[in-house]
Amino acid sequence: SHCKIFSADADVRLARRIRRDTVDKGRDIGAVLDQYSKFVKPAFDDFILPTKKYADIIIPRGGDNHVAIDLIVQHIRTKLGQNDLCKIYPNLYVIQSTFQIRGMHTLIRDSLTTKHDFVFYSDRLIRLVVEHGLGHLPFTEKQVITPTG
Structure with a gap:
């Protein structure tokens, strides 16, 4: 609240x-x-x-x-x-802490991490966050028929 x-x-x-x-x-x-x-x-x-x-x-x-x-x-x-x-906050969802996520957090926070690695791991982490968030959106199943060939 x-x-x-x-x-x-x-x-x-x-x-x-x-x-x-x-x-x-x-x-x-x-x-x-x-x-x-x-x-x-x-x-x-x-x-x-x-x-x-x-x-x-x-x-x-x-x-x-x-x-x-x-x-x-x-x-x-x-x-x-x-x-x-x-x-x-009932609309707050926390991603489960895994070795992978903790490792990325460690690298992102390290002042010695290169710009390239910072961007790489930040991008990877944000993809996990977005994927997790999308999983909480309401949806209805649809069947899609695509042309074969």
Whole structure:
């Protein structure tokens, strides 16, 4: 189960934008406010704010809401503490660990592996992943008659 979080304090967003654009980009504060009121705020209202209704958690006061942040951290720690991710995510399928797969992982992660070998083993591993994934797609059997000759 995914947890969708919505946190968007308008004052914090504007303050961060002003600080970033004036300090990092050297822009005039008037130009920053003009751009914000003409483009940024209307775009937020049209595209971001409507997604609030899909949120599982809405955090009032954003990062200053320590109770909400602590609850989210505890939720994440609980999820990470569960060993069987397939129980958490029913659409997650894990490929059985074999000597071949562990060997390819070892070679791919080795900083001394050549580019050629990295590409070769990555390609081989991704083929196994795709093949495994395709095996979980719904299908119906069909009989195909091909011309002989």
